[in-house]
Amino acid sequence: MGLAWLPGAPPATMPPSGGFHQLSKALFLAALLALGVFAGPALAAAPPEGLEARLDAILARGAPGVSLLVYREGTLLYRLDRGDLAPDARLPVASASKWMTAALVMTVVDEGLLSLDEPIGRRLPEFQGPSGEITLRQLLSYTAGQGGLLGMSDLLQDSRLTLSESAARIARRSQVDPPGAAFRYGGPSLQVAGALVEQATGRRWADLFAERISIPLGLKSTTWGHPLRPRLDPAEVTNPNLQGGVYTTAEDYGRFLGMLAAGGSLEGRRVLSPEAVAELERVQTAGKPMAYRPPGMGDVDAYGLGTWCEAQDPEGACLLSSSPGAFGAYPWIDRRTGLYGLFFMRHHLPLVVDQIRRARTLILSAAP
Template structure:
């Protein structure tokens, strides 16, 4: 059973320069966007759900579609709100791969000052919002000063009364990612920003992706206490490259960055045995589970997620469809509940048009005289449309 969700579209055709030593991907020919997919984006804009939207769709590290509608600068980094969580969780799993952290050991082993208030909490619970610290509506992490350290943020969060016993209740959007970030900085001796640059941004070529604190004025960069569940600013192309790492079992351009075990943890339902106490609006009507840093929209009998996503409140919507091998991201500035129905329909169109066959590439070959003499009455299903 596939759950329907929406996501913002992606970026223009300008290639990004990468850091020295980062391989530059070849510019493969991109298929013309099917009329049904482009119509979904056009309708989103014409309905006033967002002023503009970008959509990128991939399979096997190959960009299939690059589409856009309305007024949007495809090269401008945008805040992606809760889509931040997926990248944060992936970085933490790299430290698990290194043996510096454990998914299921007590976090007080590395943060002894939390003993008593958080000694029985695990990293898995932190990344799946089952650590007992409350949910999004309490704004516990957003109330903290951006100028304190992540470790001090963790101490202040752990000092608050717990809402639930660890592992018993899922409450989306609580402050637990700040504690996870403090763990990362403690075991490595590096700042979160430096870790991200070294382990994810440089290897993947994420040239325009940064972290900051969420404020009323936007995302404030360069702070010691970045918001790890909502403080990412990025582009569609950067986020698409990150998705390729997850979709391709931790390997990007032949280089393994995450183990298969880490990918399995990131893409398995972690809340099957917990009570789902709070989920935000904009996820559609079908019940969902949560993995680590991403929603598990559908899963098999073993808890392996077949469809994952990490939508943000501002309209960003990355997703992976493991049944078809498709993955992609919508990027826009809006509110998730306003765009969700449009994203749902557009995602369904992507799956219908590219899920089981190769997209049609643009061609300069003229149609035969017979084709010209008897034109079709309308576009065939999934017919290629205009270039974006």
């Protein structure tokens, strides 16, 4: 969600440090994803009664337009476009970028080139002392101790740096918390994760994203930049803001969600292992203080890797994942019904988050 919570801004996954029991839960979820256990019966294409009124309530809170797309099993069940927003509008999605960032990182973990639990100081020697003990898992779950969104340390960086230079500048900053001690949303950690990815693969972030995400999923209008610098030429951005820099369309983001909802593949093309998808959704913050949550998400107490967990089962498996952005994009996956989708707009999320969730509740409660 990176930003308009800013003042004035509109081979297999490594086991977690908690041991075999946590890994077993992740593998169990992965098996359910692969088998499609969470998917329900086919839903009629008609949206539930009253849904358009819920979208109009979003417009009444000042959003100029909103698109809603709802899917199941790779099929678009219905789409509603209200207000002044073109169906092919390409918008900055702010923190909805985080889900995409974490997914690309996990392709490298799947490949065995990175481990979620290796101390980053082994690969990035500029991280010394306690900061050298930070893990990739902590970077992706905002528990690395590097501060939160209000520090703006990554958002103020030049977009023409390299990700390696970005990480080196972050390494010079003092730790706010010991690694793993607390959750602080929106700090500079994802830039460090990006530097690790580029070092491990020898590939530029945007090129690797195109190769591993955009091309396999057929994303036609998704690029990386900076959420507060819309005039940047993506070809010239070598330090994309990884917590909030994606520009995309509702259709592109829907296809990305379809891959995650299906356990890592879409239309026969595998992007992630089921185990990696399960690890993205597994709660990483259990037992840690939620020291900073942005406006709009103050009632959510669990975070995975690049994604919030809004509902869990009694065993702690995430049932409702989301990655809302401060500019109003709100993608989600519900494992109970097999439905997934997104609300797509450009407006201050805290002004419309309640109406978005009421609309989503209506959608989920109507699912057979």
